[in-house]
Amino acid sequence: MSDMARVDNRKTNSTKPLLEVKNLQKYFPIRGGVFSRIVGNVKAVEDVSFSVAPGEVVGLVGESGSGKTTAGRSILRLIEPTAGEVLFEGVDVTKLSKNQMREYRKEMQIIFQDPFASLNPRMTVGDIIGEALTIHRLAKGREKEAKVADLLERTGLSASHMRRYPHEFSGGQRQRIGIARALAVDPKFIVADEPVSALDVSIQAQVVNLLQDLKEEFGLTLLFIAHDLAVVEYISDKVIVMYLGRIMEIAPAKELYANPIHPYTEALLSAVPIPDPTLKRERILLQGDIPSPINPPSGCVFRTRCPIAVKECADVVPPLEEVSPGHFKACIRR
Amino acid sequence: MAKSEKLLDVRGLKTYFDTDEGTVKAVDGVSFHIDKGETLAVVGESGSGKSVTSLSIMRLIPTPPGRIAGGEMLFNGQDLVKKTEREMRQIRGNDISMIFQEPMTSLNPVYTVGDQIAEAIVLHQGKSQKQAMKMAAEMLELVGIPEPAKRVRNYPHQMSGGMRQRVMIAMALSCGPQLLIADEPTTALDVTIQAQILELMKKLQNEIGMSILFITHDLGVVAEIADRVVVMYAGRAVEEGNVVPIFTKPKMPYTMGLLNSVPRVDKAAVHQERLEAIPGNVPNPLYLPEGCAFHPRCKFAVDQCKVAIPDLVDSGNGHMVRCIRWDEIQTKQAVVA
Numbered sequence: 001m002s003d004m005a006r007v008d009n010r011k012t013n014s015t016k017p018l019l020e021v022k023n024l025q026k027y028f029p030i031r032g033g034v035f036s037r038i039v040g041n042v043k044a045v046e047d048v049s050f051s052v053a054p055g056e057v058v059g060l061v062g063e064s065g066s067g068k069t070t071a072g073r074s075i076l077r078l079i080e081p082t083a084g085e086v087l088f089e090g091v092d093v094t095k096l097s098k099n100q101m102r103e104y105r106k107e108m109q110i111i112f113q114d115p116f117a118s119l120n121p122r123m124t125v126g127d128i129i130g131e132a133l134t135i136h137r138l139a140k141g142r143e144k145e146a147k148v149a150d151l152l153e154r155t156g157l158s159a160s161h162m163r164r165y166p167h168e169f170s171g172g173q174r175q176r177i178g179i180a181r182a183l184a185v186d187p188k189f190i191v192a193d194e195p196v197s198a199l200d201v202s203i204q205a206q207v208v209n210l211l212q213d214l215k216e217e218f219g220l221t222l223l224f225i226a227h228d229l230a231v232v233e234y235i236s237d238k239v240i241v242m243y244l245g246r247i248m249e250i251a252p253a254k255e256l257y258a259n260p261i262h263p264y265t266e267a268l269l270s271a272v273p274i275p276d277p278t279l280k281r282e283r284i285l286l287q288g289d290i291p292s293p294i295n296p297p298s299g300c301v302f303r304t305r306c307p308i309a310v311k312e313c314a315d316v317v318p319p320l321e322e323v324s325p326g327h328f329k330a331c332i333r334r
Numbered sequence: 335m336a337k338s339e340k341l342l343d344v345r346g347l348k349t350y351f352d353t354d355e356g357t358v359k360a361v362d363g364v365s366f367h368i369d370k371g372e373t374l375a376v377v378g379e380s381g382s383g384k385s386v387t388s389l390s391i392m393r394l395i396p397t398p399p400g401r402i403a404g405g406e407m408l409f410n411g412q413d414l415v416k417k418t419e420r421e422m423r424q425i426r427g428n429d430i431s432m433i434f435q436e437p438m439t440s441l442n443p444v445y446t447v448g449d450q451i452a453e454a455i456v457l458h459q460g461k462s463q464k465q466a467m468k469m470a471a472e473m474l475e476l477v478g479i480p481e482p483a484k485r486v487r488n489y490p491h492q493m494s495g496g497m498r499q500r501v502m503i504a505m506a507l508s509c510g511p512q513l514l515i516a517d518e519p520t521t522a523l524d525v526t527i528q529a530q531i532l533e534l535m536k537k538l539q540n541e542i543g544m545s546i547l548f549i550t551h552d553l554g555v556v557a558e559i560a561d562r563v564v565v566m567y568a569g570r571a572v573e574e575g576n577v578v579p580i581f582t583k584p585k586m587p588y589t590m591g592l593l594n595s596v597p598r599v600d601k602a603a604v605h606q607e608r609l610e611a612i613p614g615n616v617p618n619p620l621y622l623p624e625g626c627a628f629h630p631r632c633k634f635a636v637d638q639c640k641v642a643i644p645d646l647v648d649s650g651n652g653h654m655v656r657c658i659r660w661d662e663i664q665t666k667q668a669v670v671a
Contacts, residue, residue, distance in 0.1 A: 063524035063525065063526065063527075064524055170615045170616070172615060173615070200379040200380055200551065200616065201379065201551065201553070201592060201595050201596055202379060202591060202592060202595050202611065202612035202616075202631075203611075203615065203616075204595070205595035205596075205597075205609040205610065205611035205612070206611040206612075206613070208597070208609055208611075209608055209609055209611055212608065227524065227525070228597075229525075229599050230596075230597035230598055230599045231597050233597065233599060234597050234608075234609060257599060267526060268525065268526065269599055270529075271525040271526045271528065271529040272525055272554065272599045273525075273528075273529075273532075273552065273554025273555045273557065273558045274554055274557065274598055274599065274600050275553035275554045275556070275557045275581060275593060275596050275598065276557055276581060276598075276600075277557040277558075277560075277577045277578050277581050278578060278581075278582065279557075279600070283529060283533075285529055285530060285533060286526045286529075286530075289494040289496055289497070289527065290494075290524075
């Protein structure tokens with residue numbers, strides 16, 4: 001029964017999301033002058049709202065400067081959001097004190113992009129994975145060791161790796177260690193920030209498959225941040241496309257790739273090279289570069305590079321509208 | 335094909351690095367050629383030796399620890415291995431030029447981009463500074479930078495990543511080289527910018543008619559830009575051929591594995607549930623497996639594969655493959671299909 005039942009379950013649960021982000025905003029102040037006054041803001045994330053249902057994998061894609069990483073980190077309060085709400089099981093975590101937040105840290109974990117920089121080189125793998133168990137007083141001694149061994153096995157490593165140091169592992173293996181560390185405290189929600197971007201293609205496929213297996217096994221709820229649209233497609237149930245701090249389009253994964261509505265999504269999809277030299281494609285070539293987030297364009301932020309922009313696009317920020325169930329777009333032209 | 339058409343002919347190139355732990359054979363007997371006006375892509379994962387190959391051609395291998403331990407590299411019939419440093423300096427920039435992955439670090443931050451492009455023109459073509467600056471502006475226009483007359487006075491930090499890569503291309507092309515070596519030129523760029531740069535390189539090749547050696551790990555980019563492909567693994571070429579047969583009828587199990595492990599956006603509609611990963615890791619170059627370097631990760635491997643390094647053999651129509659079982663595997667695949 002499981003597969004169908006789970007899908008159904010997810011649908012009925014969709015009224016009760018695990019995570020709900022409402023109007024999230026993050027500005028980084030720019031200071032200047034003799035008195036270090038704030039002279040401007042880098043508007044990294046602007047008015048971002050979405051929800052994640054239990055057991056759902058949501059892909060968050062965008063190019064550099066789109067705000068995807070900042071959004072992910074603001075949700076975990078690794079950086080403090082400027083405004084907006086982040087409801088985790090109905091509780092706004094942005095309002096919690098440091099102590100209260102610690103409880104929630106156990107439920108919300110992160111996997112980082114760089115498997116070389118995110119593991120402490122002076123700690124053994126066992127200590128790295130077991131540290132959170134100690135901090136949250138979940139296990140110690142034998143029990144902790146058994147738990148770490150189990151996590152290593154489940155992520156495709158071996159229990160004997162526990163006493164080794166990160167430098168003894170390859171990039172793909174280190175990423176597995178990073179995943180084991182995130183899973184150690186049995187979190188309900190994981191932000192995976194470009195977890196496969198630094199890996200070779202043959203290894204990247206291994207890690208994507210591992211995440212898919214773990215999703216089934218642990219019923220993981222994931223926010224999968226990536227710039228690679230193809231990788232996101234394989235793992236996500238729903239995909240959010242960001243550009244210059246704002247959401248352009250949200251759609252069920254298959255729907256987004258088969259039927260993109262927003263001109264930015266369209267251009268992004270057509271720009272991805274496909275490993276098939278016999279394929280002839282019409283490419284939408286975007287002109288110019290992504291504008292500065294310090295002074296983003298008025299109205300629709302994409303209008304300066306949009307092939308179908310009109311004068312009205314400069315006037316108002318297009319609201320995110322639902323065009324079909326679960327498919328939202330922010331564009332007045334489509 | 336007439337022999338005179340070969341612009342560069344690399345034969346049995348060996349580039350070794352002497353380290354405390356032993357000799358790393360980064361490139362171990364690689365042969366390929368590039369015809370005039372052609373784009374050859376060298377594709378491989380990290381540690382395959384693709385970048386060392388390109389640096390060897392430019393004779394930019396730091397010595398020590400590195401050294402070219404064998405082979406020849408005939409450029410217009412002249413062996414680059416035998417050239418003195420002074421002679422190489424004439425060839426670099428003039429006949430062969432190179433662009434790198436990181437447009438941020440390959441430009442000098444304290445000079446304007448115009449000065450940096452003009453430097454090569456003054457050095458190699460003996461133009462005056464004033465003429466060179468004018469030519470620099472023309473080059474910027476050629477690579478699609480708006481307001482070139484103003485932009486020549488910009489410093490690298492005033493430009494975006496895509497712009498900087500355009501500047502690098504302008505610099506590389508300023509002396510009209512016969513061969514452009516592009517080492518992962520779009521890897522650090524966003525996809526929409528990558529599309530612009532690839533489009534630009536194709537356009538310029540048509541206009542100028544140079545040959546391109548394109549080094550990349552991205553099979554999608556290869557499919558888009560290459561005429562011919564060399565697939566490298568652990569310091570050796572394992573498959574070589576025209577771009578279409580390499581992608582549609584790969585013969586080396588490594589190439590097949592690589593193609594299967596790439597997620598593709600265009601397959602979304604049929605949505606294959608899982609990616610086919612290649613098990614294991616890229617081998618440590620200090621301790622390469624006996625026999626075929628790929629055998630520990632190969633699903634077709636038999637005992638025979640562990641005995642000797644297979645030769646690169648012609649499987650027909652110049653499609654080269656380094657696998658003792660390619661014929662058998664091909665028949666098997668055909669039966670399955």
